[in-house]
Amino acid sequence: MVVLTGMVVIVDGELASDLMGALHREELFAAFQPQIDLASGAIVAAEVLCRWLHPRHGLVDPDVFIPLSEEIGAIDAIGRFVLDEGLDAAETWQARGLPVEVAVNVSPVQLVTDEFVEHLTARLAQRAVAPGSLTLEITESRPLGDLDGIGEQLERLRRRGVGIALDDFGTGHASPAALERLPVTEVKLDRSLIHAVASEPPAHLVSALQTARHRDLRVVAEGIETQEHLDRARELGCDRAQGYLLGRPMPFGELDALMAS
Ligand code: G
Ligand code: G
Ligand code: MN
Numbered sequence: 001m002v003v004l005t006g007m008v009v010i011v012d013g014e015l016a017s018d019l020m021g022a023l024h025r026e027e028l029f030a031a032f033q034p035q036i037d038l039a040s041g042a043i044v045a046a047e048v049l050c051r052w053l054h055p056r057h058g059l060v061d062p063d064v065f066i067p068l069s070e071e072i073g074a075i076d077a078i079g080r081f082v083l084d085e086g087l088d089a090a091e092t093w094q095a096r097g098l099p100v101e102v103a104v105n106v107s108p109v110q111l112v113t114d115e116f117v118e119h120l121t122a123r124l125a126q127r128a129v130a131p132g133s134l135t136l137e138i139t140e141s142r143p144l145g146d147l148d149g150i151g152e153q154l155e156r157l158r159r160r161g162v163g164i165a166l167d168d169f170g171t172g173h174a175s176p177a178a179l180e181r182l183p184v185t186e187v188k189l190d191r192s193l194i195h196a197v198a199s200e201p202p203a204h205l206v207s208a209l210q211t212a213r214h215r216d217l218r219v220v221a222e223g224i225e226t227q228e229h230l231d232r233a234r235e236l237g238c239d240r241a242q243g244y245l246l247g248r249p250m251p252f253g254e255l256d257a258l259m260a261s
Helices: 012-022 062-072 075-095 115-126 147-159 175-181 191-195 203-214 227-235 252-260
Strands: 002-005 008-011 028-037 043-054 058-060 101-106 134-139 163-169 186-189 218-221
Touching (some): 012 062, 028 252, 043 062, 043 075, 043 252, 075 101, 075 115, 075 134, 075 252, 101 163, 115 147, 147 163, 147 175, 163 175, 175 203, 186 191, 191 227, 203 218, 218 227
Parallel strands (some): 043 101, 101 134, 134 163, 186 218
Antiparallel strands (some): 043 058
C-alpha cells in the first residue's frame, strides 16, 4: 500500500517501522494552537497537536501517522508523550498565575483498557495542575465504536475533574448519540460548519447546539480563518474560537511569547 503525504510517496511498511522508533529518536514534538474567549478576546486555552518531523520525508501529516500509530500499537506511547507536553505547558502557565487551559486529543483506541485513566491519574497527582484545566478531545470522525465502554472510561476521568470535549462535532451521524451518552463538558464544532457561512446551519446541528446549551456545555468553534468565520461563530453562540486567523499551531515558546505581549 502506498500513502501520499504532500509531495512524498512512502511505502507504509517502512513508515510504520520508522514511526516505531520516532519517539525515542525525538522526532515527535508538540505544537500549541491558541483558543480565544469570544467575549474577552483573551487566549484562554491551547490545543496540543502532535507533529512528526521525519528525517527524510519532512513533516508527516498527523492524519497519516495517528491512524498508523493506532494500527501498530504506538498510540499509547505517543498519547502519553503529548499528554506530558500539555501538562508541562499548563504547569508553566499556572505557576505564573496565567489561567490558561490545555486540550489534548485522545484516540478512542487509548480508552479500550484502563491504562490511560490510571496513567493520567498518576500524572495529575505528580503535578501542580488543576484537573479542570485539562480537556481531553475525543474525535467522532472515526466511529466511536462501543460508546458504553468509552463512556465508562470517560466517567472515571470526569470524576477526577478532567474536561471532555467531543471533537469534530457535527460531521458524523454519531454526534447526537455521543452527546447524549458520553459525559461531555464541551463540543468542538467542526470547521466545515463554520466554513459554510452562506448556508443555514443544518437542523440536526441547531438542535444539538440547543442540547449543548441546556446542558451548560462549552461550545468551541474550529477553523476560524476569516472575519466572516468569526462572525458565524458568534452567531452560533460559541464560547471560544480557534483557527488560523487567531493563531496557527506553533511551538510552545512562540505561544508563550504571544501571551506575554
Ligand atoms: O494539525 P492537524 O493536522 O494537527 O491534526 C490532524 C488530525 O490529527 C486532527 O484530527 C487531530 O485531532 C489529530 N491529532 C493531532 N495530534 C494528535 C494527538 O496527539 N493525538 C491524537 N489522537 N490525534 C491527534
Ligand atoms: O481534528 P482536530 O480538531 O483535532 O484537529 C485540528 C486540526 O485543524 C489540525 O489539523 C489543525 O492544524 C487544523 N486547523 C487549525 N486551525 C485551522 C484553520 O483555521 N483552518 C483549517 N483548515 N485547519 C485548521
Ligand atoms: Mn482536536
